[in-house]
Amino acid sequence: MPRNADNEHHWHTIAQRYELEPGPINLENGYFGRMSREVRGQYLEHVAFINRSNSLHVRQRFERGENDEIRRQLAGLIDAAPEAIAFTRNATEALQSLIRNYNRLQPGDQVLISDLEYDTVKGAMRWLAGYRGVEVIELSHTHPASFDSLLQTYRQAFEQYPRLKLMALTHVTHRTGLVMPVEAIAKAAREHAVDVILDGAHALGQIEFNLAQLGIQFAGFNLHKWIGAPLTLGFLYIAPERLADIDPDMGEFHYPATDIRARTPYSTPNFPALMTLPLVLQEHQALGGSAAKGARVNYLRDLWVSQVRPLPGIEVLTPDDPRLYCGITAFKFVGRDQQVMADRLLQDYGLFTTTRTGAAFGTCIRVTPGLVTSAADINVLVNAITELDTL
Known part of the structure; x- marks a missing residue:
């Protein structure tokens, strides 16, 4: 132990x-x-400060460097390059952006979900059927699950449905806490040219992992579950070499197409929460x-x-x-x-x-x-x- x-x-x-x-x-x-008492206290201080300073601090300081430093620190949490991540309000928003803007699907292609996916992820993948003309393949995992049965279920699906191009995969399922054998499933998916979008909402902060080792190139995460951040903080991850396979979100133009931040809706974020994130990350590491x-x-x-x-x-x-x-x-x-x-x-x-x-x-x-x-x-x-x- x-x-x-x-x-x-x-x-x-x-x-x-x-x-x-x-x-x-x-x-x-x-x-x-x-949030810990210290994080909550700093968050409330930032709420009061932003309320007092309004756009002055945001325009002059936050948007001119503070946000980049915060993003750099967050990237260090998952051992990724800062240009591989973009802030979102939560994992759901990140995953919906990745699914909605994945541009390698053609009418007649197939996409894959299982009964253990988060409901909004299921909904987003089903949405693709109406708007992209793809077929949604839905699996039900056998119970009780084992490492081999989980992997075999996906291997059979890859063989049975040769038009599969994209799949959702939940690292830690929110219904039962089942931890999927992501590395083995992602390896099998690559062998059949199937891209994986990983739901890491419950994994981050509870499980040690390395995205490159797992073979994951697209993922969404929460920071308000096991990391201890204020609500409204999450992020998406796109491996830099795969950025072109995710379109800018609904024609987003505030950032160039070469910037991952164009893959999320441009909006006014929760500045106080973001400003508190360095302390959150510091506490997370201090706890082990x-x-x-x-x-x-x-x-x-x-x-x-x-x-x-x-x-x-x-x-x-x-x-x-x-x-x-x-x-x-x-x-x-x-x-x-x-x-x-x-x-x-x-x-x-x-x-x-x-x-x-x-x-x-x-x-x-x-x-x-x-x-x-x-x-x-x-x-x-x-x-x-x-x-x-x-x-």
Whole structure:
């Protein structure tokens, strides 16, 4: 086990950096993360400052160099060149821009999605059918999933559908926390000349990865989930050698066609949030980065999964292969209404979770610990599931 992952004193000290609202134990940290007290304070200071200075600072300082330095620091987070990234409001906006502006499709081509993709990604790929004349191929993954079954599903699709040109792939699926074998799938896709657009919304800050090693040339990310930034911050990534394969967004002209920033809508961003990002990145690295954060939430995940998986009326939907899971994991009360059971977790035990729908296996309950979650919180969850399983 990585150092400090199970050190409750260490993580209690870290948890003190965050302010919590009294009430239920929050095990739905996958929606968005918290800002630390220090980040929140600086963000509010920047809000006040920009409100006072208005466009003067933005025009004279931010647009003339500050934004470039912030972009350079963000690029360092994923070991990319600054010219390979552009700020967006979130991963969804980034992925929609990449899908909408991918210019290598012809009528009759095929694009690929699975049941585990984020709904807006599914919608964007289906949109291509009406506006580009392509056919959308939709896969449902077998359950329970394994490394080999996931890879084989895509290999079969590449063989079965020779007109495939583009696919969406989610690194960490938001429904169950399943971690896709991205490198192996991307390698198989390249062998069949299929481009991959990677949804990295839940991966960044929770999993260590290298985009070049993964073989990924197009991706979208969030900064408000596991990195700890204010809401409204995300970014897209395009490998510089592939920039010409993504058109400027709806004729965007504020930046030249050789600039990745032309691939996103030009608009007034959240300046205070962007100005706070260097502190966010500094804190992320000081905590130990994705390695430390991922190890901690994985440890908490293992605590509850190891105890509830054997229960007769519980089905844990996320595999225990360490290559295929992260801190997020989903389960079911077999034969019961999952929303009713999630409501009971909240009302009877003070545990806030969320239900997820849209996958072939139906509705599930998603559990996502965070940096403020303790082992004691997890014990409350285990006891609650165990009691409810007997009712």
